Amino acid sequence: MEELDGEPAVTVIPGVNSKKNQMCFDWGPGEMLVCETSFSKKEKSEMVPSCPFIYIIRKDVDVYSQILRKLFNESHGIFLGLQRIDEELTGKSRKSQLVRVSKNYRSVIRACMEEMHQVAIAAKDPASGRQFSSQVSILSAMELIWNLCEILFIEVAPAGHLLLHLLDWVRLHVCEVDSLSADVLGSENPSNHDSFWNLVTILVLQGRLDEARQMLSKEADASPASAGICRIMGDLMRTMPILSPGNTQTLTELELKWQHWHEECERYLQDSTFATNPHLESLLKIMLGDEAALLEQKELLSNWYHFLVTRLLYSNPTVKPIDLHYYAQSSLDLFLGGESSPEPLDNILLAAFEFDIHQVIKECSIALSNWWFVAHLTDLLDHCKLLQSHNLYFGSNMREFLLLEYASGLFAHPSLWQLGVDYFDYCPKLGRVSLELHIERIPLNTEQKALKVLRICEQRQMTEQVRSICKILAMKAVRNNRLGSALSWSIRAKDAAFATLVSDRFLRDYCERGCFSDLDLIDNLGPAMMLSDRLTFLGKYREFHRMYGEKRFADAASLLLSLMTSGIAPRSFWMTLLTDALPLLEQKQVIFSAEQTYELMQCLEDLTSRRPVRGESDIQQLQDEDIETTKVEMLRLALARNLARAIIREGSLEGS
Amino acid sequence: MEEIYAKFVSQKISKTRWRPLPPGSLQTAETFATGSWDNEENYVSLWSIGDFGNLDSDGGFEGDHQLLCDIRHHGDVMDLQFFDQERIVTASSTGCVTVFLHHPNNQTLSVNQQWTTAHYHAGPGSPSYSSAPCTGVVCNNPEIVTVGEDGRINLFRADHKEAVRTIVWEVHFHPSNPDHLFTCSEDGSLWHWDASTDVPEKLSLFHQGGRSSTFLSHSISNQANVHQSVISSWLSTDPAKDRIEITSLLPSRSLSVNSLDILGPCLVCGTDAEAIYVTRHLFS
Numbered sequence: 001m002e003e004l005d006g007e008p009a010v011t012v013i014p015g016v017n018s019k020k021n022q023m024c025f026d027w028g029p030g031e032m033l034v035c036e037t038s039f040s041k042k043e044k045s046e047m048v049p050s051c052p053f054i055y056i057i058r059k060d061v062d063v064y065s066q067i068l069r070k071l072f073n074e075s076h077g078i079f080l081g082l083q084r085i086d087e088e089l090t091g092k093s094r095k096s097q098l099v100r101v102s103k104n105y106r107s108v109i110r111a112c113m114e115e116m117h118q119v120a121i122a123a124k125d126p127a128s129g130r131q132f133s134s135q136v137s138i139l140s141a142m143e144l145i146w147n148l149c150e151i152l153f154i155e156v157a158p159a160g161h162l163l164l165h166l167l168d169w170v171r172l173h174v175c176e177v178d179s180l181s182a183d184v185l186g187s188e189n190p191s192n193h194d195s196f197w198n199l200v201t202i203l204v205l206q207g208r209l210d211e212a213r214q215m216l217s218k219e220a221d222a223s224p225a226s227a228g229i230c231r232i233m234g235d236l237m238r239t240m241p242i243l244s245p246g247n248t249q250t251l252t253e254l255e256l257k258w259q260h261w262h263e264e265c266e267r268y269l270q271d272s273t274f275a276t277n278p279h280l281e282s283l284l285k286i287m288l289g290d291e292a293a294l295l296e297q298k299e300l301l302s303n304w305y306h307f308l309v310t311r312l313l314y315s316n317p318t319v320k321p322i323d324l325h326y327y328a329q330s331s332l333d334l335f336l337g338g339e340s341s342p343e344p345l346d347n348i349l350l351a352a353f354e355f356d357i358h359q360v361i362k363e364c365s366i367a368l369s370n371w372w373f374v375a376h377l378t379d380l381l382d383h384c385k386l387l388q389s390h391n392l393y394f395g396s397n398m399r400e401f402l403l404l405e406y407a408s409g410l411f412a413h414p415s416l417w418q419l420g421v422d423y424f425d426y427c428p429k430l431g432r433v434s435l436e437l438h439i440e441r442i443p444l445n446t447e448q449k450a451l452k453v454l455r456i457c458e459q460r461q462m463t464e465q466v467r468s469i470c471k472i473l474a475m476k477a478v479r480n481n482r483l484g485s486a487l488s489w490s491i492r493a494k495d496a497a498f499a500t501l502v503s504d505r506f507l508r509d510y511c512e513r514g515c516f517s518d519l520d521l522i523d524n525l526g527p528a529m530m531l532s533d534r535l536t537f538l539g540k541y542r543e544f545h546r547m548y549g550e551k552r553f554a555d556a557a558s559l560l561l562s563l564m565t566s567g568i569a570p571r572s573f574w575m576t577l578l579t580d581a582l583p584l585l586e587q588k589q590v591i592f593s594a595e596q597t598y599e600l601m602q603c604l605e606d607l608t609s610r611r612p613v614r615g616e617s618d619i620q621q622l623q624d625e626d627i628e629t630t631k632v633e634m635l636r637l638a639l640a641r642n643l644a645r646a647i648i649r650e651g652s653l654e655g656s
Numbered sequence: 657m658e659e660i661y662a663k664f665v666s667q668k669i670s671k672t673r674w675r676p677l678p679p680g681s682l683q684t685a686e687t688f689a690t691g692s693w694d695n696e697e698n699y700v701s702l703w704s705i706g707d708f709g710n711l712d713s714d715g716g717f718e719g720d721h722q723l724l725c726d727i728r729h730h731g732d733v734m735d736l737q738f739f740d741q742e743r744i745v746t747a748s749s750t751g752c753v754t755v756f757l758h759h760p761n762n763q764t765l766s767v768n769q770q771w772t773t774a775h776y777h778a779g780p781g782s783p784s785y786s787s788a789p790c791t792g793v794v795c796n797n798p799e800i801v802t803v804g805e806d807g808r809i810n811l812f813r814a815d816h817k818e819a820v821r822t823i824v825w826e827v828h829f830h831p832s833n834p835d836h837l838f839t840c841s842e843d844g845s846l847w848h849w850d851a852s853t854d855v856p857e858k859l860s861l862f863h864q865g866g867r868s869s870t871f872l873s874h875s876i877s878n879q880a881n882v883h884q885s886v887i888s889s890w891l892s893t894d895p896a897k898d899r900i901e902i903t904s905l906l907p908s909r910s911l912s913v914n915s916l917d918i919l920g921p922c923l924v925c926g927t928d929a930e931a932i933y934v935t936r937h938l939f940s
């Protein structure tokens with residue numbers, strides 16, 4: 001386990017006097033709750049803590065940066081594209097796809113850097129300007145590391161090409177050259193400019209010999225005295241053998257040619273050809289790979305990896321990847337010269353040169369403030385099949401661990417949780433269970449958001465979560481008296497118990513008001529009606545009303561009867577149903593058959609016989625009882641009359 | 657293939673709408689508004705895709721949409737409509753309906769009018785007051801109709817303080833049908849359904865498929881005489897006669913496309929991946 005570099009930073013909570021009272025805290029998914037307790041550090045404890053607030057402490061402020069959000073969103077798209085790359089692809093085509101993905105990630109980092117740089121320049125107060133600038137340098141370091149990993153691990157450049165890639169890498173990241181070049185070339189007399197020789201030197205250090213030659217020709221034009229040696233130097237620069245992408249020569253051929261060229265340079269040095277011009281002499285030494293001469297240019301090189309690449313360019317251009325780390329370590333030591341110690345970035349780059357991927361990732365995890373970088377880089381390297389699958393002791397491998405950490409961080413954000421879902425999808429061991437835990441805790445303040453979350457759960461067959469979310473929404477709806485809403489949520493949750501509860505409310509409402517709300521929902525329940533008995537009853541009862549409205553009296557009558565005889569109707573509702581039968585009994589034509597009338601009578605008797613004998617009762621209850629008795633009497637009368645008519649009708653039909 | 661420009665904007669976009677052009681204008685669409693959701697601070701923003709007259713370092717000025725101005729919005733922007741050239745109406749998840757006014761001279765947005773308790777479960781008078789999200793808004797100068805999770809439909813007049821009329825109803829939306837239909841979907845796809853029979857050449861258009869929001873384009877062709885045949889082409893059951901061209905617009909699918917709007921040949925859409933896509937050449 002690594003030791004901590006130093007003391008952890010202290011964060012002061014405003015309003016809390018930690019010297020006086022003790023604080024308490026609890027961890028959340030990405031944050032911490034802190035508040036003051038009433039326990040004093042001294043003997044006497046006060047009754048009430050002086051600070052009444054509970055604080056939420058978040059460490060991962062990056063997630064809240066507007067500009068970094070673009071990084072998260074855009075890289076999410078790249079991540080998904082990478083996961084979907086055809087596993088069948090192998091060899092060159094796969095490698096080129098992976099390199100393309102890596103370049104995509106890098107271009108997103110650069111775009112972010114560019115934007116943050118603009119903001120830093122435009123910042124009104126110096127403090128935030130500084131903060132943005134430091135963010136820019138962090139992003140720049142990230143891109144530097146990623147680029148190197150791309151060259152070494154993904155591109156896997158062989159000897160020869162390796163150096164070309166490293167040269168590009170250095171040129172991309174040490175870019176003072178461009179501004180210097182603009183300065184010098186823009187002046188009236190470039191070769192007389194103060195920084196002229198600096199410019200030529202740095203062009204040589206970066207291996208940009210064509211441009212260096214152009215500069216020298218200006219010098220030759222300006223001072224004819226040195227025209228001769230400038231021309232010789234120019235020729236040397238022109239003839240340096242370098243591997244070009246389309247070149248078909250083998251590595252050995254290149255080495256041979258380079259050796260010859262190197263010896264030619266040596267000869268010029270021995271002959272003191274450039275002795276009259278110290279600038280050109282030092283350029284020659286640089287091109288001979290002389291370490292002392294290179295180290296004299298520390299300021300222009302500005303960092304040890306530039307030194308490393310230049311050194312390799314002019315002493316061992318066909319360096320093999322496995323030999324890199326010797327040169328890297330010695331370059332670092334030589335460049336620092338014992339004056340300063342390596343920074344975290346230096347250690348990371350060194351680990352990369354040593355091809356120690358795990359070390360790179362570990363160091364990056366420690367140095368960087370959020371998981372974005374290591375999660376995406378590790379995932380990409382895993383796709384290159386570079387990570388061994390040794391399990392970490394808590395059950396998942398490194399790629400999955402980092403992705404889980406990153407995604408959990410996203411879920412702590414009110415908006416970016418949607419990105420986190422896809423990351424969990426691609427964590428085979430613990431992704432699903434993590435998603436299940438996180439997704440239930442997303443606050444749902446609108447139906448639109450709830451629908452989105454539900455869709456995510458339904459797509460992944462997370463039925464428990466669907467049920468739980470629908471229940472919460474159904475409950476909210478019931479509390480707000482939105483019965484139709486509550487019913488549709490319970491149907492979606494397939495929650496029979498809740499559907500029963502809501503149906504009861506509907507029926508109660510009907511009894512109180514005499515009409516249904518949410519007719520369109522009840523009318524179109526379809527097979528969902530079967531979810532609970534009460535719901536089926538509700539749907540069928542409404543169907544009865546519809547049939548009655550459409551004057552399909554015979555159908556309505558049989559339905560009404562079946563509701564009671566099948567036992568679907570709750571006992572408490574039978575009186576209402578029987579009362580509903582009254583208009584059908586009173587119609588001019590006979591609707592209920594004799595058989596049906598007998599059954600109705602049976603139901604009525606069932607109902608009345610079970611009524612408990614009331615003892616003491618107040619005025620209201622007496623009145624209610626009166627109404628009840630009147631109803632029953634009316635029903636009995638109507639049923640009897642209908643029975644008579646039905647018998648007659650049935651009797652006569654048979655006759656005719 | 658038409659060009660489509662993407663820009664990541666650090667907010668999930670719930671609605672995008674083109675600013676309507678003055679009648680009889682020959683210009684193409686230049687300005688659109690967006691609303692964000694699911695942030696702690698949401699914004700209503702105005703963007704422009706007009707030519708700025710100067711080239712940037714990449715040598716291209718066309719296509720990339722620039723932010724003109726924005727203003728904080730309380731709650732998620734559930735729906736957004738242009739009331740007229742300068743005013744935008746939004747529906748909020750806090751139940752509030754707001755009219756924003758755009759000041760072109762100094763490029764700012766300000767709140768022109770607000771009905772904060774347009775939608776609620778328990779009313780402002782009751783002790784357990786709870787607001788309900790306002791889910792949709794439509795306007796036809798000077799009237800604004802809003803709808804919410806409380807099941808109310810409100811009719812507001814732009815200059816009046818109170819709702820003119822309130823109807824309690826369950827709401828169902830049915831799209832109307834001209835010959836081009838665009839839909840954007842929760843699964844991140846964008847479909848164009850082209851049932852036009854009069855158009856001679858094949859139009860390559862994008863697809864937007866899905867169920868969350870359907871939108872019908874404004875006048876693409878001469879509506880007067882196409883109207884008749886258009887309706888029948890959607891309802892026609894003869895597959896040989898009326899074929900529907902279906903094309904997909906977005907290059908890759910990620911998160912949900914929440915909203916889209918079309919004006920003439922220009923299309924804008926916004927996604928939960930916090931990106932806005934614009935194209936100006938729908939039918940080229």
